[in-house]
Amino acid sequence: MPVPSFRPSHSLRRLAGALALSASLAPALAAAAQPATVRLDYLHSGNAKSEQYAVDRVVIEPLPWPGDMARTVDQSNRGMNLVEVTDAASGKLLYSRGFSTIFGEWSSTDEAQRGNRGFQESVRFPKPERPVKVRILKRDAQNAFVEAWSTLVDTDALDVVRKQGPAPAKPIPIRVSGASPDKVDLLIVGDGYTKAEMAKFEASARRLAEHLFKVSPFRERARDFNVWALALPTQESGVSRPSTGVHHASPLGTRYDIFGSERYVLTTDNRALRELAQYAPYEFIEILVNNDTYGGGGIFGQFSTAAANNDWANYLFVHEFGHHFAGLADEYYTSPVAYQTGGARIEPWEPNATALQDPAHLKWSKFVKAGTALPTAWPKAEYETHSREYQKQRAALRAANRPEAEMNALFRKDLAYTEQLFSTAPERRKVGAFEGANYEATGYYRPAMQCLMFDRSDAFCPVCQDGIGTIIDLYAGPAK
Structure with a gap:
């Protein structure tokens, strides 16, 4: 045969x-x-x-x-x-x-x-x-x-759809490093942009792509990527945010309040997304929504989203892409989420979270220096005391529908506190097993005290960088 x-x-x-x-x-x-x-x-x-x-x-x-x-x-x-x-x-x-x-x-x-x-x-x-x-x-x-x-x-069967209409929009080359089969192809798609805002979308796509390649390991592997941008205009500016009574028709149906979480942004209209994306080379998709309100989301191997106009857009773009591109777990655990947590602590498949059931065979042990205690000490009690108060303030701002500038200021204040708290911690720069990850305060551990997947800091820890590198290698081959 x-x-x-x-x-x-x-x-x-x-x-x-x-x-x-x-x-x-x-x-x-x-x-x-x-x-x-x-x-x-x-x-x-x-x-x-x-x-x-x-x-x-x-x-x-x-x-x-x-x-x-x-x-x-x-x-x-x-x-x-x-x-x-x-x-x-x-x-x-x-x-x-x-x-x-x-x-x-x-x-x-x-x-x-x-x-x-x-x-x-x-x-x-x-x-x-x-x-x-x-x-x-x-x-x-x-x-x-x-x-x-x-x-x-049977891809030759009579009912297979073979004929597509003309491209509804022209893909914009943001970064072309070579032939698609040799590169990772990232497509940045816009939703909630009017015809008059197409230039704004392109500028946002270029700005956020540029930021992505300033963050390791994307910085070192930038030549392994092609980046494209594509958007269809909508009649109204912005996407829906139902919790505040805002409902906009947009080509992809991207919206806030997914599963009742005010900051969670996804589209559930997969067909609309795929029928647009098919007109550009792509393996990964990030959707930019034309909104100021903090929000985003990321599903491994599906797509990620980010609010392009928010003060924290750079962070949102990279953090959510970490989920979508490399399957990185959220390392934070004090923010409310839509999913049910609790139950048995099985070993996560994500590369940057562990149940630490066997410290002698920690999956990121190659990054752990000899003598590092597992679990690894960190100022957990102080962090949680602060975080409880911070989350109350955050919920109050959203409940009162306060201006986004006030939320951005709270985020900056929270990050400054965390940076100061961690600055004097003895294990600050080490890789170990720090309890608190995967939306759980106990039973799950993250590799580093601080990482872009833990808070709004600006760098991935070594374990997350390694996890990202594995996926780049899968699509573009090992670093040359």
Whole structure:
């Protein structure tokens, strides 16, 4: 039997002309014999105790596969889920990627205990030559991947969507370092920008991308990235913030108050997002919302969001991208979240959080200097005393719908307190196991006293940097 393979596409010149893409896009599409890009759209529904899947449609996207065909298998062990594409006849693994879902987060909320809900989801993979089995795996109670659903996909079937309309907007090249298969392709998408604000969107995308590449390890690996920007204009400026009575129609439906958390910003309109994003080379997406109010979100392997006009936009952009790009866990634990916490402390799959069940085999032990105590001491009691008062002030400002400038001032004051408190701590610069992470005050530990995933400071700890580097390597190859 012939070895299963992916089918190359030889129509890049015709494709580029049909899409009327800028000359700057051509180098990213120049890799020879790239397969087409397949997108499987499916429906994911259920509740806290059960879930179901159903095929929506199979789409051949307008652009060739942006990834390196030599790196189609993901061995990073990231994500709550894993997609595997195997040859239907031989079972040969052709493609895999870890990811997480909005459904997965929603299923841990109170609402999921009371009823069912459905979400749109997608997985993308290079077009194969023959029918394939697509498997969605999910972690079990022991954190092992087990099959949650599978379906056969024939990308040459009659019902596959092959024809796309013209690009509704032209991708803006922000940074083009080389051909897409050799690079990580990041697409910055705008939502809530009017036609008159398109220049504002582009300026924000350029500014925030520039900041991302000032933060290690993105700074050192900047040449491994291409960055694009794309937005559709809306009639009203800004996106919805239902808790304050603000409801705006926007192309992607991005909004605040996801799962009842006032600062959580996502879109649940996956189809709208994918149908726009497909007109630019991408592997990762960050959505900029045209709002001043602090907020953002990030789902590993799906997308991240950030309020582009907030004083803390630089931090939001990088922090939320850390979730989406590398699957980094939140290391803070005093802010309210929409998910149910508590219960057994199993070892997290995220690279920067641990239940410390076996200190002798700590997963980031290569960064721990000999003699460092595990757990590692830090001024936890003082921090928590301050944080309780800070959270009261924060809630009061939001309840009174005070100007955003007052919230920004509170954030600056909080960060200044933390910096001062930690400045004299003996373990300040060490990597260890500091209790308090993953939304829990006890039972989970973070690698460093302070990190961009813990508070609004400006640097990733060594463990987070290493976790980010692993994903860059997966898409662009090891640092040269």
